[in-house]
Amino acid sequence: MSVKGELLNLQTELSKSEKKVADYIIANPETVVSMTVAQLATASLTSSSAVIRLVKHLKSSNYTTMKVDLATDISRNQSNSKFYADIAANESLTAIEHKLLANAQQTLQETSDQIKETEITKLVDELSNSQQILLFGIGASALVAENISQKWSRLGYAITVDNDLNLLLPKLVSLKPQSMLWIISNSGESPEVLVAAKTAHKFGVKVISLTRFGKNHLFLASDIGIHTSQPPEDQQRIAATSSLLAQFMVIDLIFYYFVSQNFERYSKVLAASRQAVMEYHNNFKRLD
Secondary structure (H helix, E strand, O other): OOHHHHHHHOHHHOOHHHHHHHHHHHHOHHHHOOOOHHHHHHHOOOOHHHHHHHHHHOOOOOHHHHHHHHHHHHHHHOOOOOOOOOOOOOOOHHHHHHHHHHHHHHHHHHHHHHOOHHHHHHHHHHHHHOOEEEEEEOOHHHHHHHHHHHHHHOOOOEEEEEOOHHHHHHHHHOOOOOEEEEEEOOOOOOHHHHHHHHHHHHOOOEEEEEEEOOOOHHHHOOOEEEEEOOOOOOOOOOOOHHHHHHHHHHHHHHHHHHHHHOHHHHHHHHHHHHHHHHHHHHHHHHHO
8 A cells, every 4th residue: 555545544543743744745745755754743843753653653664664665656656646636627538537547546456455354254254144234325325335235135135225314224123133234434424324323233233334444433333344445535526436446346355255255155146146137138039
């Protein structure tokens, strides 16, 4: 993962002074690679101890290594200086294509870099023992919930998808044992998802979350929390492009790992469902 990606993922875990250092590095990477610890502390209006504490949060072993990693990131990205930028007026189709491709590559790589196998394994075990899955997502997150539903329903799971608390909450009251509520929220801070998680726990329902990296409130309220990277999409973004790509990739990863761990059983189920769809289409061809 890039230094910038690590710093963005750590935002919610840093002290105020550490965050000031992180923000300065993110905004001025080319300048930081030639700075001493003291110079970075002065430039970020903090202290040398704050700089050292921040570096300890990173995968880099020390400040010098962090600067080398930062220089590598700059070199890798110098061919495209507009990572995560939203579109501007009158851009060419080619420019937009390159920008979206760069965003996608960076987002998917950084999501892959920080995935924790232990959490994925816990989720797969939980799914294997579940009798019913409730899915909840609002806005763009509802698209991810539908994606999960489409995949696991093919395996014979009882799936319910909601994007309205008024529909979800009554279902939590009378769920069967070994059921779960899987909540999708990029920020992990939407009031509706927090109410859903709290209500699920009240009635003994396990909560799974898919959020961007960080100790957001939904993650803290979850029994199992899966993270994507925290792409710095423009606040005025036209669409949740990068976050959706990361979420879809993680769902694909979980699904394939789940099938792999239960291969003998579910490979047959998937083959049967594919055959049923093929027969449906063949019947229509014969009618034509």
